[in-house]
Every structure is written in C-alpha cells, then in structure tokens.
Amino acid sequence: MYPRKFSYVAPSRVEDVLRLLKRYGDEAKLLAGGHSLLPMMKLRIVGPRVVIDLKNLRDRLAYIRDGARAVRIGALTTHAEIEFSDMLKREVPLLPEVARWVGDMQVRNMGTVGGSLAHADPAADWPVAMLALNATFTVQGARKRAVPASKFFKGPFTTALKPSELLTEITVPKPPKGHGWSWKKFERKAGDFATVNVAVIAVPDGRGQIRDVSIAVGSVNPVPYRAAGAEKMLRGKRPDAELLKAAAEAAAEPAEPTSDLRGSAEYKKWLTRVMVRRALEEALSRAGISVEVVQHA
C-alpha cells in the first residue's frame, strides 16, 4: 500500500517548520516517528499534500532532562528512549513502564512521545499517563505557550494544537519521593491499543493515609479523563477494600464506552472499574499504604 502522492521537506530548524506550517496550514502533516501517521496515510485515511519530516530536529527536540522539580522530555524522544531511561526509572517510574507497553519493540524504536500526544488517539497510552502526572505541553507557534495536559485533548485525534503550531516539549512535575504508581493497560493481544488503560499516582502522608492521589482513565471516552470524584473520596483517607471498591465505581462513572471489536460497552464499563481498583491497589502498595481488609460478620 502506498500513501497518496505528497511533497516532502525535512527542515533542520524549528523556525523553518513553523514557516512551512504557516504556508501550508492543514494541507501539511508533521512526520515524527511516523508510526501513527504513516499507517493512516497508507490506508488513505489522511492524504496530506505536504509532509514535513522532523528527522533533522532530533538534535534539538529529542532529550530527557532532569530538573529540580520536573523532568523535561523533548517531543521527538522515542518510546524506547523513555523505556530505557535510568533517570526516569528513578524519578518518574510510571513513564518507563508506560513506554514498555506501547506497541512493540520495533514501534517503540521509531515512535515518539510527542507524535503520540499530538495524534491524540483516544486509546493511546501517553495522554493517560500525562494527565495523571499533571504534565504541561510546550507548544511553539507564532508565540510559545504552555498547555496543561487537562486542556490539551479536545476530542478523538483533536488537540489544542493549531495547524500552525508544533509540540516541542513535555514537562512532567516529579511526584514526591516515596510515591506509589501504577499502569494498568488491558489489551486484547500483545501490542494492541488498550481496551482500557489506567494510570494512578498515590502520595502517602507517612501515617498510612493517602495524602494525594491522581487517577487517569483512557480508551473509554473520546478523551482520557481524571476521575476527580474518586480522587476526592480517597484523599486524606486510610483506605480499606470497601473504599477502593467504591472509588473504582466512582472512577468508572464518567466512562461512556462504545461497543466495538474490543468488547461491548457494558463489558468495558465493568472493566474500567476492575482496572482502576487493581491500579489503586498496586499504587497504594508501592506507596507503602496498607489496605485494610474489612471483615464481614
């Protein structure tokens, strides 16, 4: 299968990318790793007139940097670079774990985190993780702006990016030392998109209670969402099994999945509860918070 004919350019400066975007608008597509774009072009779902290949920008836009309060990840960083980053394994262990579950080895070698975020597939993994981590996206257009993950995803394959803008960097605030985390991706088969994917970050208060928690859920709605109701139920609490069950139910409440080849709507809604509960259990255990077992008479 061949993509439709297109013209090609591979600029080596961000300014040139912006100038080309300005000139061609939505007739152009940015090519990062190409592992979302090229399959769609081959299937003729999209047919850009101009492809702007970002391969010559790797020097500038592929990096993982440690900072005092946040890590910064260049948009052209590959999934595999995140998967194997020792610094991230130490500082934000959720990220390498999410990377490990993206596609397969070959896909992770080419695909980029920025490409995946800008593509905004409702079942993608990075949007869920970035939402749970309160990440901020640096967007470069005529001017530079910062868009929080919670305001970035607008709909399926639709983001806050304008046709004239380029996603350049992801800033991830470091969760406190001793936090617990979990990534639960339920997939039909290895390398598939998720049926449901859930990210949890849990911060202990040192006295067996949950100081803070974030729960992000993906693949069941047009855009991933934060389970704010469930988070509220858990903050400041010493969790027991009943509370986790109730929180998981609350977290699945906003889910309005559609029936498709990955399962019926009813099944996916139920699966959301199960995945949230498992993610909470794992994150709390990693945070050193024990979950009391409720004894029923």
Place this chain on the structure above:
Amino acid sequence: MPRRRAQRPRPRPAAEAVLDTVPVRVKINGVEYSHTVEPRLLLVNYIRDVVGLTGTHIGCDTSHCGACTVLVKGLWGDGWMAVKSCTLLATQVDGKEILTIEGLAKNGELHPLQRAFWENHGLQCGFCTPGMIMAALGLLLRNPSPTREEIKWGISGNLCRCTGYVNIIKSIEAAAKEMREKGITI
C-alpha cells in the same frame, strides 16, 4: 508628489526546499546504494523493488506482523535498531546503514540465529522467519541474555501464522547462548 512606498521585504524562502523527488543514499548489508525516489516510497518497497533484495517480506503491510523487520544503524544512539520497514519512508533513513536478512551470513556461513532456527525447527512455512530473525537480533543486541519472558516480549511485534512460537523462542535462546559464548554480534 506621491510618497514612494517602501519596498516590501520579500518573504524569506524556507531553508529547505519542498521536493517531489528525494535522494536516498543508504548502505545495505555493506553495499552503497543511491537513488532518486518519490517521497512516498516505503523502505520495504525500496529494499525489495528498487534494490532487489526480496528476503525482507511484506506481510500485513500495516505495522502489525513484523515480517518486514530490518535493522537500521544510528537512528538514535549509535547502535543497530529493529524497525518495521513497511512503516518508514525510504527517505527517513537517508544516509543510514541498513542490515537485512541477506546480510547476516558471513563467507557462506550462517549467522548463529539462522543456524539456531534451522537446528531447532524455528520455522515452518518460513514466511515470518526473516523478520523474526531480524527482530531477535535487534533484541539480542540490546539484551544479550534475555529470559524466556523477555524474548516473548521482544518478538511480540512479529506474528507467525504457523504459530510455531515455541520453537522460535527455543531458537532465539540457543542463538543467544552461542552468541554470548563466542562473542558474536552481527
């Protein structure tokens, strides 16, 4: 007298031109190739149809099956990396080195991975084999002593429709051992 209008600065052209044909200069299995192609030409079609190396297969043509897996050097970092050549434009690897299944045997002697697949019945119909071997090599270059689970994870992007996975995994284990013992990589 009418005021003379200041000459409008001409818009600066983009530093790089927008092209309808692109150069591809690559080294495949140590041999240099140089062609001018359409930008939409996929790497797998370049390797098979332009260069004529048909050992790299096209299976699903949708990035799922891994039959088209080849190694590319220096995508990022210095090392060789397994990629699915049906999901790359040839021009994306312009200037790079590529290794396909035809480049594994040295002086008529099979690479340990090829021999291990032979000896352990790691292939049935053989269609997935070139991709399977290249993916396995990509895995072993990164992790020379993978566990059985790590091998399964590593080749999860490669499908064998004969479902001969058990012997494929055995083959990769055997090859990994020999490569470690003899210090063989590529």
